[in-house]
Each structure stands twice: as structure tokens, then as C-alpha cells.
Amino acid sequence: MTTISIEEGLKTGEIKLLLGDQKNLDRDYIATIAAIKRFMERWSADRQFRETLPLDPYGVTRQYKLDIDPEEMRLLWDMEFLENYHPDAAIPLKVRQYDAYISECLQYREKIREQAVPIEPRLRAWRKRQIRRTFSEFGFEKGDSIVHAPFAIELSKGCSVGCWFCGVAAQRLEGIFYYSSDNARLWREVLEVLKKVIGSGASEGFCYWATDPLDNPDYEQFLIDFHAILGKFPQTTTASAMRNLERTKNLLKLSKEKNGDVERFSLLTLKDFDRVHQEFSAEELMSVELICQNDEASGGKAFAGRAREERFSKRMKASEQFSSTADAQIGNTIACVSGFLLNMVDLSVKLISPCNADETWPLGYRIYDQATFNTASELHTILKQMIKNHMPMTLGLQDPISFRPDLESERLEDDFYLLSPSVKHCFSDTPQLQKVLESAFGKNVTAGELALTLEREQGIPLSETLYYLNAVFQEGMINT
Ligand code: SF4
Known part of the structure; x- marks a missing residue:
């Protein structure tokens, strides 16, 4: 599908941002997005609508009093149509505009997370x-x-x-x-x-x-x-x-x-x-x-x-x-x-x-x-x-190294991984970190005890072990 980025659309004026300052917004543009939003809300909320729309798109859209051309919006609701859409075919302007609105909503969440620091x-x-x-x-x-x-x-x-x-x-x-x-x-x-x-x-x-x-x-x-x-x-x-x-x-x-x-x-x-x-x-x-x-x-x-x-x-x-x-x-x-x-x-x-x-x-x-x-x-x-x-800033020498209970470890050939139910954390870029992690995982020791043991047995400087343990702590892998 050929499309243009939101940035390009903003430059040409085809796409407008809708969240934020409400005062200078284009009323027609809002009406267009609002109508698509309403159509998509009906699609999400109503099983009967989802089942009947493909059989008679115009009739069903009329029946629900939705002010929209369902064929123009087909890319938004017909997954098979979307999958088979020719990569070089143009995407209808209104679909791009709605897509930009959804992206803006998602970015807004990110903005809130940043503002809440x-x-x-x-x-x-x-x-x-x-x-x-x-x-x-x-x-x-x-x-x-x-x-x-x-x-x-x-x-x-x-x-x-x-x-x-x-x-x-x-x-x-x-x-x-x-x-x-x-x-x-x-x-x-x-x-x-x-x-x-x-x-x-x-x-x-x-x-x-x-x-x-x-x-x-x-x-x-x-x-x-x-x-x-x-x-x-x-x-x-x-x-x-x-x-x-x-x-x-x-x-x-x-x-x-x-x-x-x-x-x-x-x-x-x-x-x-x-x-x-x-x-x-x-x-x-x-x-x-x-x-x-x-x-x-x-x-x-x-x-x-x-x-x-x-x-x-x-x-x-x-x-x-x-x-x-x-x-x-x-x-x-x-x-x-x-x-x-x-x-x-x-x-x-x-x-x-x-x-x-x-x-x-x-x-x-x-x-x-x-x-x-x-x-x-x-x-x-x-x-x-x-x-x-x-809320300690760092992991102290006396702190036990207690990994999150959802984490499991795995060794595959030369690499050591930590696995949550959703993410596989790989540390192969930093062999020394892998070594510290493998030595620490599942052990009932404090940060200071581990650092001393690794210095004595493997020659890893104490400061290096503490540095890596703190890096893992800052990643939220160790409980405090
Ligand atoms: S808090 Fe929200 S989700 Fe829970 S019972 Fe009340 S309205 Fe429902």
C-alpha cells in the first residue's frame, strides 16, 4: 500500500492534529474523523453490526444512521481486504486521516507518561x-x-x-x-x-x-x-x-x-x-x-x-x-x-x-x-x-539479590538469558554482565557477598560486579 507519513501529511495540510489546543481546529475535519470514530465504535461494540455489515455495507450503514461511505473505509474493518490490498495501491485519504488520529491518541499516552515524571x-x-x-x-x-x-x-x-x-x-x-x-x-x-x-x-x-x-x-x-x-x-x-x-x-x-x-x-x-x-x-x-x-x-x-x-x-x-x-x-x-x-x-x-x-x-x-x-x-x-x-537510588552492599519471581533463567550455548512470561532478555553484548548475572541468579546472597566471591574466585573486580548488579537493578529485575 502506498501511504505518506503523518509528518508529510501535516506539511501538506492533508492531516491535522486533533488533541491539544481545541481552539483553532478545522470543524469539517473534526466532523470527518468523528463520523469514522462513531462507525468504528459501532464495529467494536456490536456483534450484529460486525456480522451484517459485510453482507450489505451500504444498507447496514444506513440502518445504523452512520454518516460514512463503508466501502471507502473498508481497509479499517475488513481484515481480508486489508491483507490482500495491493502494496502499490493508494490508501484513501480519510483512512489515512483516521489512522493519523489513532497514532496521535497513542502518542498522547506516551506524552502523559513523560509529563508525569x-x-x-x-x-x-x-x-x-x-x-x-x-x-x-x-x-x-x-x-x-x-x-x-x-x-x-x-x-x-x-x-x-x-x-x-x-x-x-x-x-x-x-x-x-x-x-x-x-x-x-x-x-x-x-x-x-x-x-x-x-x-x-x-x-x-x-x-x-x-x-x-x-x-x-x-x-x-x-x-x-x-x-x-x-x-x-x-x-x-x-x-x-x-x-x-x-x-x-x-x-x-x-x-x-x-x-x-x-x-x-x-x-x-x-x-x-x-x-x-x-x-x-x-x-x-x-x-x-x-x-x-x-x-x-x-x-x-x-x-x-x-x-x-x-x-x-x-x-x-x-x-x-x-x-x-x-x-x-x-x-x-x-x-x-x-x-x-x-x-x-x-x-x-x-x-x-x-x-x-x-x-x-x-x-x-x-x-x-x-x-x-x-x-x-x-x-x-x-x-x-x-x-x-x-526507594533506594542504588542496590546497597547489604541488599539481597532477589530477582523478580516471574523471571527464569536459560543458558543456550555461550549465552545466558532471563525470561519473563513476555520477554526474553539477552545479554550477549556484555560477557562480563552475563557472568555476573549467571552467578547471581537464584542465589541467596547479598550484593556485597557476591561481589567478594566473584573477585576471589573469578578475578572480577568488586566494583565491576556492583556496577552490573546495579544496572540490572535499574532495569527493574531485582526486587527491593
Ligand atoms: S470501579 Fe469501575 S469497573 Fe469497578 S465496579 Fe465500579 S464502575 Fe465497575
């Missing part, structure tokens, strides 16, 4: 190690989808929605942090503390976790403070978008006024999806990502939290063998924070980072520490303590 050196180094660990643990595609936001704050305790697949296994709704004058004061002080500890990257935090943000009737007030203090209107993901249509429309309006990012509606049934398409125009939904969780949608669920429990209970019922190996293979996560998880109802804080859901961490994130606080100043002390206790 904390100023505190130990926190910054720790987060970097978590990012590398998750790339190793999950592989590139999943690893790249995690933004490692610096914090999430729950403004309720539990969630009223009760999705069967909830990846963080939210409990029943049992408390709400209202915007009373005392609470509002504490809220603003908490945000100031997070800003002090994290710096400008704190703007990439958000205000929900195992909660539906719209369970809190004062949610928007909290967001206005967030924007005033941290400089960004935080993203909302809600499964209750249709509970109060006027409220949801006002929230989108507020987000637009404050230059917010893309918001997200999680849709549990096809009926909900239909209603969203009915109540919101394609242009209104340009700033909304629809996450289709209904049975008719394509794609699966992350096997963490309740989805994981559900799968295991079905397996048990079917008398399938339940083993830790199977557990490791189907683990997953929806977690995206490497930093602090706060709950404003019980005034708790945890230090967390995403991982494959397993028996130890069934919710798909590790909890390194947790505490409760009564005041913002107590929270500040706790955060500093967590950083001090869990």
Missing part, C-alpha cells in the same frame, strides 16, 4: 524502575499502554456499579467524601502536598480508582480545585455516564472549558452504548473514549480483580486443574499508577505499582506500603517516609 529524585528513579519492570513483565504492547500516573485519589469508598469484571474488585459503595468546608480545605491541602512531593507531574493524577467518580455528587467541585492547584483538569472514567445525562453533558462542557483531555465512558450493555450514540453527537464524543465492556463487544477483559475471581471459580466448577502456572499465564492488570493511591473517606494512602495479577497481588498492583493520615501535614510526613523506606 516526579521531581523527587528517589521517587523519579523508583518510577523509572517500575516502568522498565512492567515493560519486562508484560511485554512491549501492554507495557506501553501503562502511563504510570503519579497518583489516584478515591473520593468515595466502594462503588455503586458493581461490574462483574471489575479489575480492582471494588467493594459496595459505603461512604462519600462530600465537599463540606472542612473536607474542601483538607482536599486542597492534600493536593498541595502532592504538588510539593511530585512537582508539576502531579497534574497527571486523577480522582477515581475502585470507585465510580460520579457516585460522588460533589465530584466536579473537587476537579475544579484540582485544576486550580495542579494546572490540569483531570481525566474522568465513569460507568455511570447515562445515570444523569445533564450532569454528564455539563461535565464534558466543564472539561472543554478547562482544556481537559479525553474523558472515558465505560459501557456495560449494548443498550447503554445505543443510548450514548443517541444522546451524544459524533462531534461531542470526539473528546470521549468509549470503553465497550458489553458481551457483544470485540476484545476481552483484563484478568485481574473480579474477572480473575470469576474465571477461577468457573474453572473450579468445571474441575479443571488449578495451578500456579496457569495463574501466572492468565494474569493481567488494569492498574496504571506507580505512586500513591489515596482514599479521602478513610484517609488512607498506599504506595502501589502495576503488576500481573497473581495469588499475591490479585488486583494487579503491588502494594509496597500503606498508612492512614489525619492531616495534610501527616500525609506529607508519610509520603516522605515511604520514599525513604522503599
Whole structure:
């Protein structure tokens, strides 16, 4: 297929960027992309649509009131057509424009990950190690989808929605942090503390976790403070978008006024999806990502939290063998924070980072520490303590060399590998590193003990062993 790059398209004006500054955008261009987005949403959400479209593309598109030429878009929905498309054939302009929009959305994620970098050196180094660990643990595609936001704050305790697949296994709704004058004061002080500890990257935090943000009737007030203090209107993901249509429309309006990012509606049934398409125009939904969780949608669920429990209970019922190996293979996560998880109802804080859901961490994130606080100043002390206790800059002589449990080793001829369930790490470019790694892997020794042994037995200078061990530590392969 002949195509031109996004950069070339931008130069000629055929392609325009749509995320970021909304003020000077070309309305016709937005309308085109919005119509394609709506068509693709229907394709993802609705099995019947996927089954009938190939039989009568124009008739079915008309029936669903989609303002699009399905033949012009065939490359987006007909995989066989895509596979057989002649390499020299031109790609329709609208397909290229939509493709550019999707690339922009993916790059935007990368941008958020970069903006969320904390100023505190130990926190910054720790987060970097978590990012590398998750790339190793999950592989590139999943690893790249995690933004490692610096914090999430729950403004309720539990969630009223009760999705069967909830990846963080939210409990029943049992408390709400209202915007009373005392609470509002504490809220603003908490945000100031997070800003002090994290710096400008704190703007990439958000205000929900195992909660539906719209369970809190004062949610928007909290967001206005967030924007005033941290400089960004935080993203909302809600499964209750249709509970109060006027409220949801006002929230989108507020987000637009404050230059917010893309918001997200999680849709549990096809009926909900239909209603969203009915109540919101394609242009209104340009700033909304629809996450289709209904049975008719394509794609699966992350096997963490309740989805994981559900799968295991079905397996048990079917008398399938339940083993830790199977557990490791189907683990997953929806977690995206490497930093602090706060709950404003019980005034708790945890230090967390995403991982494959397993028996130890069934919710798909590790909890390194947790505490409760009564005041913002107590929270500040706790955060500093967590950083001090869990975020060394380097591996010390007394530290045990404890490799991540998901890693296995393999020797093939002259080469030594470390294998996660998703990635094979090869070190053949650095023979000395291979030697240190092979000597360290699976041994119950400290960094200092290993360095002394290798110096004595193999003549490897102590400093060299420590250098390589630290390199592996910075890659997130060694637990701390
Ligand atoms: S997935 Fe979201 S909306 Fe559903 S129960 Fe969990 S927290 Fe609530």
C-alpha cells in the first residue's frame, strides 16, 4: 500500500492534529474523523453490526444512521481486504486521516507518561524502575499502554456499579467524601502536598480508582480545585455516564472549558452504548473514549480483580486443574499508577505499582506500603517516609539479590538469558554482565557477598560486579 507519513501529511495540510489546543481546529475535519470514530465504535461494540455489515455495507450503514461511505473505509474493518490490498495501491485519504488520529491518541499516552515524571529524585528513579519492570513483565504492547500516573485519589469508598469484571474488585459503595468546608480545605491541602512531593507531574493524577467518580455528587467541585492547584483538569472514567445525562453533558462542557483531555465512558450493555450514540453527537464524543465492556463487544477483559475471581471459580466448577502456572499465564492488570493511591473517606494512602495479577497481588498492583493520615501535614510526613523506606537510588552492599519471581533463567550455548512470561532478555553484548548475572541468579546472597566471591574466585573486580548488579537493578529485575 502506498501511504505518506503523518509528518508529510501535516506539511501538506492533508492531516491535522486533533488533541491539544481545541481552539483553532478545522470543524469539517473534526466532523470527518468523528463520523469514522462513531462507525468504528459501532464495529467494536456490536456483534450484529460486525456480522451484517459485510453482507450489505451500504444498507447496514444506513440502518445504523452512520454518516460514512463503508466501502471507502473498508481497509479499517475488513481484515481480508486489508491483507490482500495491493502494496502499490493508494490508501484513501480519510483512512489515512483516521489512522493519523489513532497514532496521535497513542502518542498522547506516551506524552502523559513523560509529563508525569516526579521531581523527587528517589521517587523519579523508583518510577523509572517500575516502568522498565512492567515493560519486562508484560511485554512491549501492554507495557506501553501503562502511563504510570503519579497518583489516584478515591473520593468515595466502594462503588455503586458493581461490574462483574471489575479489575480492582471494588467493594459496595459505603461512604462519600462530600465537599463540606472542612473536607474542601483538607482536599486542597492534600493536593498541595502532592504538588510539593511530585512537582508539576502531579497534574497527571486523577480522582477515581475502585470507585465510580460520579457516585460522588460533589465530584466536579473537587476537579475544579484540582485544576486550580495542579494546572490540569483531570481525566474522568465513569460507568455511570447515562445515570444523569445533564450532569454528564455539563461535565464534558466543564472539561472543554478547562482544556481537559479525553474523558472515558465505560459501557456495560449494548443498550447503554445505543443510548450514548443517541444522546451524544459524533462531534461531542470526539473528546470521549468509549470503553465497550458489553458481551457483544470485540476484545476481552483484563484478568485481574473480579474477572480473575470469576474465571477461577468457573474453572473450579468445571474441575479443571488449578495451578500456579496457569495463574501466572492468565494474569493481567488494569492498574496504571506507580505512586500513591489515596482514599479521602478513610484517609488512607498506599504506595502501589502495576503488576500481573497473581495469588499475591490479585488486583494487579503491588502494594509496597500503606498508612492512614489525619492531616495534610501527616500525609506529607508519610509520603516522605515511604520514599525513604522503599526507594533506594542504588542496590546497597547489604541488599539481597532477589530477582523478580516471574523471571527464569536459560543458558543456550555461550549465552545466558532471563525470561519473563513476555520477554526474553539477552545479554550477549556484555560477557562480563552475563557472568555476573549467571552467578547471581537464584542465589541467596547479598550484593556485597557476591561481589567478594566473584573477585576471589573469578578475578572480577568488586566494583565491576556492583556496577552490573546495579544496572540490572535499574532495569527493574531485582526486587527491593
Ligand atoms: S469497573 Fe469501575 S464502575 Fe465497575 S465496579 Fe469497578 S470501579 Fe465500579
